[in-house]
Amino acid sequence: MTHEETIKRIQELVPSIMELEFGCEVEEKPAFGSSMRHDTFNGGKVFKIVCKDNSGNWLYLTDGGFGREKEDKILNWHTILGKPITLAVVLLAIEAKMNMKAGNRGGELIELWNLTKDNFNDQSEETKTFIGGLLGN
Numbered sequence: 001m002t003h004e005e006t007i008k009r010i011q012e013l014v015p016s017i018m019e020l021e022f023g024c025e026v027e028e029k030p031a032f033g034s035s036m037r038h039d040t041f042n043g044g045k046v047f048k049i050v051c052k053d054n055s056g057n058w059l060y061l062t063d064g065g066f067g068r069e070k071e072d073k074i075l076n077w078h079t080i081l082g083k084p085i086t087l088a089v090v091l092l093a094i095e096a097k098m099n100m101k102a103g104n105r106g107g108e109l110i111e112l113w114n115l116t117k118d119n120f121n122d123q124s125e126e127t128k129t130f131i132g133g134l135l136g137n
Helices: 003-015 071-077 088-098 105-114 125-135
Strands: 023-029 046-052 058-062 066-067 077-084
Touching: 003 088, 003 125, 066 071, 071 077, 088 125, 105 125
Parallel strands: none
Antiparallel strands: 023 046, 023 077, 046 058, 058 066
């Protein structure tokens, strides 16, 4: 299983990391044609969702500061990339896959996981390969 396939498998096993909420990232979808114009965040870049304001708009963080957008526009014109894959998310995926409490091979994972970099993409090749093997079909 490639690392990209492992990420997709984790997203399938823990779908809550793909919800539009604090900490998730969204990416603007490309326009469907030159005649179709709409308000955009900022040219197809990735933005991190910060919070929802009192009027129900989502606040997001960009390189230039903060922005605000209605939820329906985000859902229609953007792809939700999800939240970072942390150790907690990986353990939830393993629990869902193996139908067990974190332990057994999960303990082996805790020994491999670099806790100073709590994100899947920042882990060693050995750790990512090990997780792919645990979550494989």
